[in-house]
Structure formats: structure tokens, C-alpha cells
Amino acid sequence: MSQTPPRGWLRLSGPALITGGLGVLALLALAPQAPGAVWMAGFLAILVLAVAWRSARIAEVEWPAPLAPTRPRHENAPPYVSIINALPDPVLVIAAHEPDDLTGRRFVMVNEAARDLLRIQYDAGLLVTAIRDPQVLEAVDEALFGGVDSQAIYEVGGAQARVLKAFAKPLGTAPDGSRLALLVLRDETDIRRAEQTRADFLANASHELRTPLASLSGFIETLRGHARADEGAREKFLTIMSTQAERMARLIDDLLSLSRIELNEHIAPQGETDLALAVMDVVDALGPLARERGVTLTPCLPARGEALVSGDRDQIVQVVQNLVDNALKYAPRGSTVKIALAGGLTAEAAAAPIRPQSARLSLLTPDHGQDLYAALRVSDEGVGLKREHLPRLTERFYRVEGQKSGERSGTGLGLAIVKHIMNRHRGGLAVESVEGEGATFSAYFPLADQTVTRPETPRPDAVTKPS
Amino acid sequence: MNEHIVKSYEDELNTLTAECARMGGLAEAQVGDSIEAVVKRDQALAEAIVGRDERLDVLEADIERKAIRLIALRQPMANDLRKTVAAMKIAMNLERCGDLAKNIAKRTLVLTEAEPLTPLTRSIERMGKLVLGRLKDVLDAYTASDLDRALAVWSRDDEVDEHYNSLFRELLTYMMADPRTITACAHMLFVAKNLERIGDHATNIAEIIHYEITGAETIGSARPKTDDLAREV
Numbered sequence A: 001m002s003q004t005p006p007r008g009w010l011r012l013s014g015p016a017l018i019t020g021g022l023g024v025l026a027l028l029a030l031a032p033q034a035p036g037a038v039w040m041a042g043f044l045a046i047l048v049l050a051v052a053w054r055s056a057r058i059a060e061v062e063w064p065a066p067l068a069p070t071r072p073r074h075e076n077a078p079p080y081v082s083i084i085n086a087l088p089d090p091v092l093v094i095a096a097h098e099p100d101d102l103t104g105r106r107f108v109m110v111n112e113a114a115r116d117l118l119r120i121q122y123d124a125g126l127l128v129t130a131i132r133d134p135q136v137l138e139a140v141d142e143a144l145f146g147g148v149d150s151q152a153i154y155e156v157g158g159a160q161a162r163v164l165k166a167f168a169k170p171l172g173t174a175p176d177g178s179r180l181a182l183l184v185l186r187d188e189t190d191i192r193r194a195e196q197t198r199a200d201f202l203a204n205a206s207h208e209l210r211t212p213l214a215s216l217s218g219f220i221e222t223l224r225g226h227a228r229a230d231e232g233a234r235e236k237f238l239t240i241m242s243t244q245a246e247r248m249a250r251l252i253d254d255l256l257s258l259s260r261i262e263l264n265e266h267i268a269p270q271g272e273t274d275l276a277l278a279v280m281d282v283v284d285a286l287g288p289l290a291r292e293r294g295v296t297l298t299p300c301l302p303a304r305g306e307a308l309v310s311g312d313r314d315q316i317v318q319v320v321q322n323l324v325d326n327a328l329k330y331a332p333r334g335s336t337v338k339i340a341l342a343g344g345l346t347a348e349a350a351a352a353p354i355r356p357q358s359a360r361l362s363l364l365t366p367d368h369g370q371d372l373y374a375a376l377r378v379s380d381e382g383v384g385l386k387r388e389h390l391p392r393l394t395e396r397f398y399r400v401e402g403q404k405s406g407e408r409s410g411t412g413l414g415l416a417i418v419k420h421i422m423n424r425h426r427g428g429l430a431v432e433s434v435e436g437e438g439a440t441f442s443a444y445f446p447l448a449d450q451t452v453t454r455p456e457t458p459r460p461d462a463v464t465k466p467s
Numbered sequence B: 001m002n003e004h005i006v007k008s009y010e011d012e013l014n015t016l017t018a019e020c021a022r023m024g025g026l027a028e029a030q031v032g033d034s035i036e037a038v039v040k041r042d043q044a045l046a047e048a049i050v051g052r053d054e055r056l057d058v059l060e061a062d063i064e065r066k067a068i069r070l071i072a073l074r075q076p077m078a079n080d081l082r083k084t085v086a087a088m089k090i091a092m093n094l095e096r097c098g099d100l101a102k103n104i105a106k107r108t109l110v111l112t113e114a115e116p117l118t119p120l121t122r123s124i125e126r127m128g129k130l131v132l133g134r135l136k137d138v139l140d141a142y143t144a145s146d147l148d149r150a151l152a153v154w155s156r157d158d159e160v161d162e163h164y165n166s167l168f169r170e171l172l173t174y175m176m177a178d179p180r181t182i183t184a185c186a187h188m189l190f191v192a193k194n195l196e197r198i199g200d201h202a203t204n205i206a207e208i209i210h211y212e213i214t215g216a217e218t219i220g221s222a223r224p225k226t227d228d229l230a231r232e233v
Helices: A004-030 A035-062 A080-087 A112-116 A134-146 A191-225 A231-263 A275-293 A313-330 A346-351 A386-390 A412-425 B009-039 B043-074 B078-111 B118-144 B148-155 B157-177 B178-213
Strands: A091-094 A106-110 A150-156 A162-173 A179-187 A272-274 A298-301 A309-310 A336-346 A359-364 A373-379 A428-434 A440-446
Touching: A091 A112, A091 A134, A091 A231, A106 A112, A112 A412, A134 A150, A134 A162, A134 A179, A134 B009, A134 B118, A162 A191, A191 A231, A231 B157, A272 A275, A275 A298, A275 A313, A275 A373, A309 A440, A313 A336, A313 A373, A313 A412, A313 A428, A313 A440, A346 A373, A346 B043, A359 A386, A359 A412, A359 B157, A386 B157, A412 A428, A412 A440, B009 B043, B009 B078, B009 B118, B009 B178, B043 B078, B078 B178, B118 B148, B118 B157, B118 B178, B148 B178, B157 B178
Parallel strands: A298 A336
Antiparallel strands: A091 A106, A091 A179, A150 A162, A162 A179, A272 A309, A336 A373, A359 A428, A373 A440, A428 A440
16 A cells, blocks of 8 residues: 555656656756766756656556447436436445455445445445445455455345345456445345245145134035034024134235235335324224224324325225224223324324333334324223233234134234234334223324424433534 | 544544444344244254354454553543443443354254244244344444434333243243143243343443443433333243
8 A cells, every 4th residue: 555655646747757857858958068967967867757757657557547438428328326326226336455454344335225225324434334244244355355256145134124135246446456346235025025925824824714614614514414404503504604704704805915015014105194084984984883882982183184194095094994993892882992193293202101000012113213103092991901912912813812702803913914014104003001991002103294393302311412 | 523633543443343343243143043043943053153153252352452452552532432442342242142142052952852842933033033123223323323223222122021021921831731842941941031131232232322422321210121020920
């Protein structure tokens, strides 16, 4: 690296030196009356010219000409930088000097996709602050110092987990002598997730569908056999069979919709939806069921537009519906189910408990803690849930022990679906419960308009952050 | 960022942070692999994890040496001193995470010889993902000097505890139902405990980040706690 400054100096001053040398020779020719200095000055001039020639040689050898296009570029072709910036795959250019110098590995160029994925805020910086996966770093090192192409699998954890394939390629040497490598990341989450979902679907479906199927084939056998002539029994069995068939259909619907949601979980939804309207729709739709059960639904909604959230309307309606439906299942006759909605809350406020002495657990916490949310709270006055069940509520087919089967039994997928939809919407889900008094589920979605004045949130420690 | 007049001082400070981040990456990989080894009953992966643990030890010693050297030679003040001390303490926590991951890997080697406990492994997997996510979040917060992210990790420790308690009960029922599974279940219990400890280390790191950025001592008793041991038995 010590060569760097003189080389630059020589290059810049090459033409100047040639001019200088010629100038000295010209002076010699003009001033022949000073013979003592002639040899001295002549020697000096030759020396200067030699240095100039050498510096020109250095420039020639070590400065490769800029990549000359073999054909002239189209006049409308944009600069390469803007093309790289627009690429959908994250691209980074990494520069490094020596293998054992950790601070030496820096990213010197990142495109928009890379900024987005790796949350990079600067144009250049230390590579380890952006990517610390040892396998990816090794692949980059191989490209930088081994000069070979290399690949690695890069798994980004977190709520919306991703699997990427990292390709590292050597890019030669930069003008300042550091080595360069290109790192391209390709998102393979879809492929991985499709495999995983198919495996899960088969495992779940085969296991859960077997129960109603067994009961169906049992009844068919009975109807063919000794109940063949029994009019009353036939009617009774057919009723049970149709309930079981409906249950199977519901299960398949839920499994399919869960698979669909899971496949798209890492893709943020488009569009805006007024949460208040979604709640109104669900209250209208579930009204008859509530009356049948003798339960009152009391929605408490804010003004229109206050709970405008970004998200997929159908999925948001599904969240509201599943939560209210759940509450209806456990609400005793004559009680009320409260559906409260509020906008402009921070994540902490949205998930804050509303009953003292309650067991409370966040089932899903959003990644970006600083957004504002609209929170939906559905409370019932049922038996409540024991604390030890809370962490497992969103598991597929998890049923609270001692829960009555029969008309109340759902598919066991409702809350799993809610959780996956909330995760896709970058929202949160919390549950709190007091045994014997009822349970409250809070689902909170990020507001579409984040510019609403933010309420002051006290820090737990009240320490001010130095800016 | 205020730059130092002595360039190599700046470099030394940055090297510390960079090495901590790299060590964090290694620790994350160890923890992630150990969870995968338990879940998929992967003996070869478990052995690889045990073999790789030494790299973390070497890195920790290296960070400590560099930090002490920096304190001795440069006498860092305020911000720089906190940065140096934080790097040292974080390296210590990460090294512990690595040890716990190694322990999980060792138990995996025993577990693969017994019959699989399928529903339990799913619970372990979910708890593992949660813990790994917290470790990732806190390291992201460290490299980005993001106090809010660090505080978010710090205030969410109760989720891991709840999972641990729930798993504890599940294991008890298994052991009562079939005494032949007791050996495997006991190992699983330690795996869960190790994961819970890794979560605690993530919380510790969040506290260190808080100290590094604000200079204020952490934060007392505001953190929600659900460690009610009497409830579990």
C-alpha cells in the first residue's frame, strides 16, 4: 500500500516533468555563455526526462484502460450504476486490502434491494455490520483472496424469515490496490417455503382428516348393515354424517387458506382497508349466530378513517371474523362480547393489558417497534384460559384440554390463521386472560398513514438518548 | 460521527466492533445449527458444532486482548471507553451462547440414540426460533447502534420464559406417561433450559448496548418477569 501515493504523484506530474525537462534543455541552448553549468544542467535534464518516461511507463502498465465497449453504447443507455440500483436482487460490491484485516472488508456500493434487505443506511461501511453470517463471509473471502466464484446459503431469521442464496464473484483490483468482489443475493424463500408447506400440509391433513373420515365410514357400514331397515336411526346417523362431512370441508378450507397465507407471509400486502368497516361487516355477518347463542355483540368503533390500516381486506376480515367467532364459542348465554377498536397507538400501548391481575402473553410482536398501530380487542366473558395454555394457542390443532367437543369444536386452525395473517401484515397479536372471567385477544395492524402525531411514549428508564 | 485525529485509534475501535459482530454471526450460526441438529436428529451436524466451538473461544480471547491493549495504550474516554468495555462484555456473553449451543449439540448426540419425541421437538423448534430471533435482533441493534431495537428485545424476555414453562409442563406429562422416555426427556429439559439461558444472554447484550449508547446504568425492574417457580411444579 506504500506505493499508492507516489504512483499517483508520478502519474499526475508525468507531463509536467517532460515539459520541465525540455524547458531546461531550451535554457541550456539559450545560455551557452555559462560553460561550467552546462554539464550539470544537461545531466539534470536527462534525469528529469528519465523519471518522466518511467512514470509514463508505470501509468501504462498499472492503469488498465477503462473497459472500452466494443461497440458504441446506445445514446439512450443509462449509466450502469442506475441499472444495478434498479435490480430486484440485492447486490453489494465489497473491497478489502488484506485477509487478516477485519475492518478492511467494506461494502463500497449497495443497490436499493440490498439496502432494504440488510437495513443499510450508508453508501459504504463495514461488511460485518451488514452481514455477519460466517458462511457468506467465507464465500466473500474466497472471491476476494482466492479469486474464485463461491456460493453460500444465507438464512435471515426474524419474524419474516428468508432464505437467500449468496453468490460471490471476484472483480479484480481497484485503482488503490484493494481487491474487489461482487456479492449477489437471490431470494429462494418461495422455493423453500413451498417445500416446507407441502410437507406440513400432508402431515396435518392426513392426521386430522382421518378422524371424521373414520366416523363417516363407520356410519356407512352401520347403515348398510343392521340399521338398514331402521328409519329413525337412519335419520339420526345421516345428521351426524353430514356434520362430519361439513367438518371435513371446513378443515380442508382452513388448511388451504393457511397454506396460501404461509406461502405469501414474507410478502407485505398491498392496499388500504378501514378496520372499522371490516368490523362492521363481521358484526353484521355474525349477528344471526350471536342471536342464536343468546350473546350480544357490542362494537365500540372510532370515527371513520381513524383506523385506516395497510393490508389485504379479505385477510383482515378473516382475522376479525376468526377472533369474534372464537369469542362467541366461549361466551356463555346472556353475556356480551366486546369488540373495541382504537387507532394511533404505539406497539406497547396496543399490546398493553386492560385487566389487572391477568395472565398476559404476546403471541406475535412486530419487528418495527416504532410504527403506529390500530388495535382491535375482542373480549369475552367466558371461562378464560389457563396461563400454561397461552404460549401454545397459535399452534395448529392445539386444543385446550377439557375443552368441550361437539358443537363448539372448531378446526383448531383459527388462531394459527390469525397469527400468520398478522405476521404478514407486520402486526402483532396478544392474549390476556383471567380464569373464570374471560379472555381478550388484541390484534394490532400498522396504520396506513404513519404521519399522525405520535403520542409521547415514556421510555422505561426515562433516559434521554444523546443525538 | 466524530473522527479521531489518530487514524489507527479509530481503526482499532472499529476493529473491536467488527470482531464482535463477526463473533455474533458465528454464535448465531452455532445456536441455529444446534437447534436444527436437535430437531432433525442430525448427528453429523451436532459433531461439527462441537468441533467449531473453539473458534468462538479464540475470538473472545482475541477481542479481550485487543480491548485491554486499547485501554492501556489509548486511554479511551467516555463514548470510546464504553464502546471498548461493551465489546469485551458482549464477547463474553456470545462465548457463553456458544458454550450452551455446544451443550445442546452434545445432548443431541445422546438424543439421536433414543426414540424420537415428535410433538416435543416441534415445541423445542418453536422456542429455538424465538430465541434465535432475539439473538439476531439484539446483534442487529448492536451493529446499527439502535437503542429502540435493543430495548424491544430487552422488554420481551417473558415470551421465552413462557415457552420454557409450557415445555416444562409438557415434559412432565411425557415422563409421567411413559417412564422409558425419562432419559430423553431429561436431556430435552436441559436443551430447553439452555435455550432459555441463550435468551437471557440476548437480554444481557441488550442491556450492554443500552449502556454503550446512553451511558446510563440499566434499567432496574421495569422488565416484566414471569419467573414463578412455585407455579410450575
